[in-house]
Amino acid sequence: MDHKQSLDNHRALTPYKQATARYIRASMALKNVRYNDLADALAERGITVTPENLRSKVSKCMFSADLFIAILDVLGVEGGALTDILKQTRELQKQ
Numbered sequence: 001m002d003h004k005q006s007l008d009n010h011r012a013l014t015p016y017k018q019a020t021a022r023y024i025r026a027s028m029a030l031k032n033v034r035y036n037d038l039a040d041a042l043a044e045r046g047i048t049v050t051p052e053n054l055r056s057k058v059s060k061c062m063f064s065a066d067l068f069i070a071i072l073d074v075l076g077v078e079g080g081a082l083t084d085i086l087k088q089t090r091e092l093q094k095q
Contacts, residue, residue, distance in 0.1 A: 017061035019088035020068070024058050027075045041074040 001009075028038065035051035035058075042049055047070055049057075057063040063071075072081055 015089045015092035016085075018092055019085045021058055021061040022088060023081065023085045024071060024075075027072075027077055031075055033075060038071065038074060042070060045070060045074070 028034070033041075035054045039049055039051045039054055042054075047067070049067070057067070
């Protein structure tokens with residue numbers, strides 16, 4: 001992949017990343033969960049991530065799909081998550 005393709009991909013994926021990060025932060029706020037709490041809950045499932053590392057991963061939306069699913073599980077998010085994230089993504093794409 002050349003540099004232009006990489007930049008184009010980055011640009012195209014940005015709304016997805018933004019919507020996903022917003023969704024996680026909003027879910028955390030609604031559940032009154034801080035990054036320390038999230039790290040502790042993940043640790044109970046055998047997933048070791050520091051609160052600082054989680055904060056960085058969420059803000060940059062740079063985490064694996066399996067960690068994303070584990071975070072949604074810890075936050076008690078049900079089936080509508082993907083629909084909500086895609087709706088936000090489409091709104092961001094219009095901007």
